[in-house]
Amino acid sequence: RFFFFYSNKPLYQDKQQIEFETVLLSDSRATGKYQSITASLPYGDKVFITAPVFPQISYGEKLNISGPVKISRFNGASTLNKRLINDKQIILTMFFPKITVVKSTPIKSGLAVTSFIRQRTSSLFNATLPQSSASLLLGIVFGIKEDMPEKLKKDLQISGVYHVVAASGMNVSMVGAFMSVLFATFFKRQMALVFTIISLIFYALLAGFDPPIVRASIMGIAAFCAQILGRQTLALYSLFLAGYSMLFVTPGLLSDVGFQLSFTSTLGLLYIKPLFGKKEAFIK
Numbered sequence: 001r002f003f004f005f006y007s008n009k010p011l012y013q014d015k016q017q018i019e020f021e022t023v024l025l026s027d028s029r030a031t032g033k034y035q036s037i038t039a040s041l042p043y044g045d046k047v048f049i050t051a052p053v054f055p056q057i058s059y060g061e062k063l064n065i066s067g068p069v070k071i072s073r074f075n076g077a078s079t080l081n082k083r084l085i086n087d088k089q090i091i092l093t094m095f096f097p098k099i100t101v102v103k104s105t106p107i108k109s110g111l112a113v114t115s116f117i118r119q120r121t122s123s124l125f126n127a128t129l130p131q132s133s134a135s136l137l138l139g140i141v142f143g144i145k146e147d148m149p150e151k152l153k154k155d156l157q158i159s160g161v162y163h164v165v166a167a168s169g170m171n172v173s174m175v176g177a178f179m180s181v182l183f184a185t186f187f188k189r190q191m192a193l194v195f196t197i198i199s200l201i202f203y204a205l206l207a208g209f210d211p212p213i214v215r216a217s218i219m220g221i222a223a224f225c226a227q228i229l230g231r232q233t234l235a236l237y238s239l240f241l242a243g244y245s246m247l248f249v250t251p252g253l254l255s256d257v258g259f260q261l262s263f264t265s266t267l268g269l270l271y272i273k274p275l276f277g278k279k280e281a282f283i284k
Contacts, residue, residue, distance in 0.1 A: 005251040009043045012069050012092060019066035021102060025208040027118075027144055028057045039065060044252030047092040051099055059208070060115030067097025114206050118142060139165025142207055167207040169216030169262065175203045176220045193224045200224075211246065211253055212262035218242035219266075235270050239263065 012018070022039045029036045030053050037049040037057055047069065051057065072091045122144070125134040135148040143166055145153070156162040179199040183192035197220075204217045219238040226233035243263060246253055253259045 001248050002251050005043070009252075012045075012071060014071045015068045017067070018069050019064070021062065021064050023062050024057060024059055027059050027147075029147065030056070039063065041092070044250050045092060047094055049094045049097060049099075051096060055101075057099065057101075058115060059118055062102040064100040064102055065094070065097050067094050069094055114202070118144075118206060136165060141171070143167030143171075143210055143213075166212070166258075167210045168212045169219075169266070171207065172200060172203065172213060172216035172220055176200055176224070180224075190228050193228050197221050197224050211256055211259040214246055215239075215242045215259070215262045215266070218245060235266075239266055239270070 018041075020042055022041070024037065024039065026038050033053050035051055035053050035057065037051060039047050039049055041047055049065070057063065070093045072093060121141070122134075122138060125137050128134075129137065131147075132149055132152050135145070135152065138144040139148060145165055148165070153162070156165065176196060176199075180192060180196045183195045186192075187195065200217045200220050204213050207213045219235070219242050222238040222241060223233050246259070
């Protein structure tokens with residue numbers, strides 16, 4: 001899988017004309033007369049697009065994008081405030097390409113309901129809370145950080161708690177625990193677990209399929225399936241099952257920082273924490 005993926009992966013040239021279709025799994029960010037969009041190319045690379053503010057591009061829309069791609073390279077200190085593609089310090093950008101919304105039914109897109117829920121939730125938070133609080137809550141629930149004030153971002157980074165506004169396994173754990181208890185009050189145990197699995201898949205869709213969310217969802221689904229079948233489950237097996245499945249579908253995730261941190265932190269919780277033994281109380 002890795003061999004065929006990387007041997008067929010295209011190498012983009014500066015100012016090369018490209019055309020591709022993608023489903024937008026992150027919200028656009030409007031600043032003045034422009035909006036910024038992060039789209040995925042067919043082989044998983046990210047391209048950062050600058051487009052006119054109108055028409056507004058929304059989460060879940062299927063887009064046809066065509067235009068020249070610009071390759072930017074950064075070195076050393078200049079990368080500190082840049083989002084990098086893979087580990088090669090290359091950023092792919094497109095300025096004012098032709099963007100067409102592909103007409104498709106809600107069933108085919110599979111994202112109409114989630115898009116509606118995200119938009120309504122975002123509108124509710126913004127209408128009832130101050131901007132900083134609304135953006136913080138959107139970050140915690142969905143991992144949405146596009147509208148977060150820059151000062152709040154810097155404060156979170158300086159205090160070392162920026163991970164709170166990133167969709168992660170913690171979110172999946174809370175959703176799984178809450179939904180399993182909720183459904184257990186109305187249905188038999190096995191049926192409640194089935195509905196909980198469906199809820200995890202739906203939440204992963206809401207959160208935009210970020211690698212940490214997908215990893216935690218696969219592990220959660222494996223654990224709930226084991227309970228349904230009356231079998232035991234080992235976290236390590238579930239972790240490697242998640243990694244194998246994700247890399248088989250998208251091998252490019254191997255160089256994704258979110259993927260790397262999610263798996264190494266989970267391994268640390270599984271194997272480093274037990275090594276402390278009786279010293280755990282003192283360390284806490």
